[in-house]
Amino acid sequence: MSDDASAHVLVPVGESPTLRNTVAYAVQTARDRAAETGETATVHFVYPAVWRVVEQTRAEKFERAQELLDRVELWAEEDVGDGDGADSQPAATVNIETAVVGDEEYLFSPADFARVIVAYANEHGIDRVVVDPEYQPGGNAPMLRPLEFELAKSELSVEEAPVERPARRSALVGRESxxxxxxxxxxxxxxxxxxxxxxxxxxxxxxxxxxxxxxxxxxxxxLKGRPAFRELPGKVGRFLLYAPYLLWEIAKANVTLAYVILHPRLPIDPEMVQFKAAVWDDLPATTLANSITLTPGTLTVEVSQREFYIHSLTGGARDDLLDGALERAVRFVFYGRAAARIPSPRERDANRAAADRRQITDTDTDPAVTRREGDR
Structure with missing residues (x-):
């Protein structure tokens, strides 16, 4: 690790009782390193997003994240200023940067959070991460595998801030939960x-x-975090509309599957289907996966982040799945009418393919050749 690189530090941030001390520790170590090398150090405080693209409270959560980053930046600037004239050591230059990362992705597991943090570090030439010991990127829900474990798989140097943790209370149910x-x-x-x-x-x-x-x-x-009670009645009402719709889809699929089974030629065409569903959060993804499994002819084999792996028994079942009726209904339940208008998996694949073709066409066009042709 070079001296210049080690003067730059990345700190993932979220609400925690030890955040203030972690900020002070990260700034102190960066300042000490900058004083030794004579280089300018930078401490990057990044907030991994825990909201989804179509989430109704996305703007509100983004604003809270920015408020936390503003608070962290003020703390860091105070710590930088406190050390400028300390002892006879020359003043070290430390810059503070803040950013929200992963706000356009579905971050679920520690590996997801580590991935966006590592990507940010690589983009900004950072090779050292200081982790708040009380930081929980998923909110109140504890992660079975700590974030440090996933970050350690990368080439980054990972250090847990040596700050004093608050005493654990034995209360069975806290105010937050x-x-x-x-x-x-x-x-x-x-x-x-x-x-x-x-x-x-x-x-x-x-x-x-x-x-x-x-x-x-x-x-x-x-549940992750506090439930939004204001949204709960609307979700329950939309779910009451969804239940008979799902029963109708199950009944139709039963009739279709019975026809296939009783047909003399048994016209089955089993195949695995993979698609990225436009659903976010654990409960919507679970609802969609179970709805697909309850519908005869399709079986959810695995769900990884937003990637769904479905076994389909017939071509008609695959067509219905890719047409996105169930996915659209689940989005309606959890995100409202606006989210139901998102294109189906088939339409999203078509749009993506068209975009790829346009990109290839643009790449194949040589501006120099075009200019020469115009000069003739």
Whole structure:
């Protein structure tokens, strides 16, 4: 690692109790390194986005991210100023840069967050990352594999800021996660009573116990961050419209599949289909994957980020899948009417292919040849 490169630091940021001390540590180490080498150091604070392209609260979350970055920049400038005249050491020049990364992508796993962070570091010639020990890029939901593990797979030098962590509280449910527990409890309780009935005290009591266990175990895993209660009634209403639509699609697929099975020639054409779905967040992706599986003739084999791998039994099932009716309906449930108008997977592939052809045509056109032809 060269002295010049090591003076530049990247720090992923998000709301955490140790963020302020992490900022101070990153600025201090960059300033010390710049003083040793006589070079200008730069500390890059990047905020990996946790929202989606069509999310209704995207603008609000982006504004909150910018506010956090502005706050971090003020802290960093204070730390740079505090050290300018320290002892007899010459003043070191430290620049502060902030940016939001990954706002046009679907960031789900630690590998996704690491990928956009590494891409930013490579773009700006950074080879050192300082990680806040309390930083959770997914929000309140803890990641099973830490971000540092994924970053360590790259060529970057990864260091956890040696700052004091706050004492862990033993409270079972904190103020931040209470809304998550209540939503999971309510949904589990309603689902239990719907299956078991609302008839007696036994159902009410056992349902409450079961929902309580589910919410305690899955309260912070089932949801990321605080649920948006203002959007909940609209989503529930749209889901009530979606349920009969899904049942109708299942019924139609059953009839089609029965015809194929009873046909003397058994006209099946099994094939794997891969497409990138225009859905974001865990719950919409899960809803779409389960809806595809519930529809006879198609089976969701794997979902990786937004990539869906579907086994289709007939050509008609593939056509229906790529026409995007189910995908459009799921977007309507979770994102509203505007998101339902996004092109289908088939249309997106056609648009992408047309764009590629235009790019190839533009590349093959030689401006010098065009000028010579015009001179004749």
């Amino acid at each position: 209470l809304a998550q527990y209540l939503v999971v409890f309510g949904a589990s309780y309603l689902f239990y009573l719907t299956l078991g009935g609302f008839s007696g005290t036994f159902d009410l009591v056992t349902g409450a116990i079961s929902a309580g266990v589910v919410s305690l175990v899955l309260g912070q895993i089932a």
